[in-house]
Amino acid sequence: MLVFAFLFTTVLLAGVDALERKIQNRGLSVLAVVVVILGGIGTFIGSFISQMSQEAVEFSSRIDKDTLTHEFNTLVEKFTSAMPDFLQNMQSSDTDLAGKLAEGIDIVAGSLVSMAGAIGNFMFIAVMVFIFTIILLAEYHVFRKSLVNAIPNKYFEVGLKLIYNIEKSVSSYLRGQFLSAASVAAMSLAGLLLLNFFGANLTLTIFIGIIAGLANLIPLIGPFVGMIPAILIAFMNNIGNDVAMAHQLFGVIPSPFFLFDIILMFLIVQQIEGNLITPALVGKSVGLHPILIMIALLIGGTILGPLGMLFAVPATGVLKVILKEIAFVRQNAHLL
Amino acid sequence: MKSAKWENIFKGWNRTESETVLTLKQVPIFKDFSDKEFAELEKLIHQRKYGIDQFVFKNRAPGEGMYIIMTGSVKITIGTRSGNENILAELGEGDFFGELALFDDEPRSANAIATEDSALLGFFTQDLMTLQGRNPVLGQKILFNLGGVLGERLRGTNRLLIKAQTVKSE
Known part of the structure; x- marks a missing residue:
């Protein structure tokens, strides 16, 4: 929780400091920044839920169970017929995919109850993080100064440098991540609108874009998670639409519900982000070897799940800075 | 009528400057600073x-x-403490040292040792960078004043050099 609060503080600190210099009151600055952030998140979630429920109502009014089953069966047939012969022989005789899907939906409904519990838990943690963040934002410089004051004279300059370097690496990493997430969100939005132009009939494009941007914060796995909402929406909106079913990517590859179009679009966005934008914006802010990043992700994911993955890289970056300073101190120990 | 509330409201009016600000005011690097600028620097x-x-x-x-020496005194020396210690300067309240480190990454060129219980104010490269980002006008002022101080020192060194050379040639 404290780690989250610290990261949020790092992101918001610059804003609070700038505002404080303008209005000469730290309390009010913290309040203003927090209100703006909460307002933004509230508006986003609120309008997302209202639009989503609208979509769901429309979807359920349009589709009944039989149509869904029918759609699925045609889809399965279409795929089967498109497959080469030897692959057709390899698949199991049980083609009741729709039945399996219905079973799956039952399981999802059952787990909604346990999800409610998880949401309650999440809300508690979120409120705690929120409170910690406000305290840290208001008292950051006081905390920092008392931390610096606690360093013994012998290690004072080295300790101060260590604190500066940690702050620098964390904030530059976060700034880079924020910028690359924003760029993914913007490019995904543009891509989705482009697909709509060709008749993909996608709705909630802004939300899909933002979710893709946020998911992109998790290295390696995030980009694929970001595709899921777009695919779901494409499926929901186009079910029962024969044109969308028969759609072909570049007029060659069968791509029902624009499925492969969406995947291709996201792949292009990720390539632009990964090869052009991130190197230019983030540069070597953390400077970790890809293998080290992967190991960090594995460890973070095992300990804390997706959130652990989100923070694995900055945490490893901080660890690297600390180890580097310790090595430096050991090397210069006789001079301290 | 004296009310605690009014006393509190007007408390800030006759606020005395902190010891830190009083020390900073003696340092030529921070000359021509306004009270608001000193308050920002103090942080x-x-x-x-x-x-x-x-x-x-x-x-x-x-x-x-x-x-910057707030109270006490510091000696600047070269050589080990025992035996061949060579004292370059003895500094007292309001004096400052180590300012070259604000500009370069070179290691320290001498020892600095407290000769009595002393309170010092530290101002570091990163603080200067932070200030430069937050308040470029103030950062500029410090850099300009620092340039002035270094120029003054260089002039002093030149004078000594000329003097030494004249003595040698005589």
Whole structure:
């Protein structure tokens, strides 16, 4: 929780400091920044839920169970017929995919109850993080100064440098991540609108874009998670639409519900982000070897799940800075 | 009628300056600063206490910034403490040292040792960078004043050099 609060503080600190210099009151600055952030998140979630429920109502009014089953069966047939012969022989005789899907939906409904519990838990943690963040934002410089004051004279300059370097690496990493997430969100939005132009009939494009941007914060796995909402929406909106079913990517590859179009679009966005934008914006802010990043992700994911993955890289970056300073101190120990 | 509420409201009016600001006002690097600027600077300055004979920094150690003497005194030396110690300068209240470290990454060129219990104010490269980002006008002022101080020192060194050369040629 404290780690989250610290990261949020790092992101918001610059804003609070700038505002404080303008209005000469730290309390009010913290309040203003927090209100703006909460307002933004509230508006986003609120309008997302209202639009989503609208979509769901429309979807359920349009589709009944039989149509869904029918759609699925045609889809399965279409795929089967498109497959080469030897692959057709390899698949199991049980083609009741729709039945399996219905079973799956039952399981999802059952787990909604346990999800409610998880949401309650999440809300508690979120409120705690929120409170910690406000305290840290208001008292950051006081905390920092008392931390610096606690360093013994012998290690004072080295300790101060260590604190500066940690702050620098964390904030530059976060700034880079924020910028690359924003760029993914913007490019995904543009891509989705482009697909709509060709008749993909996608709705909630802004939300899909933002979710893709946020998911992109998790290295390696995030980009694929970001595709899921777009695919779901494409499926929901186009079910029962024969044109969308028969759609072909570049007029060659069968791509029902624009499925492969969406995947291709996201792949292009990720390539632009990964090869052009991130190197230019983030540069070597953390400077970790890809293998080290992967190991960090594995460890973070095992300990804390997706959130652990989100923070694995900055945490490893901080660890690297600390180890580097310790090595430096050991090397210069006789001079301290 | 005296009310605690009114006293509180007007408390800030006759606020006396902190010891830190009073010390900073003696330093030429911070000349022509307004009270508001001193207040901003005070937030970045670190106050440290050193006991008698304690090293502030050692020769050849990596340097991060300058120190201003608030109370007490500091000697600047080369060589080891026992035997061949060569005292370059003895500094008192309001004096400052180590300012070269604000500009370069070179290691310290001398030892700084407290000669009595001293309170020093530390101002470091990163603080200067932070200030430069937050308030470029103030950062500019400090850099300009620092340039002036260094120029003054260089002029002093030149004078000594000329003097030494004239003595040699006579």
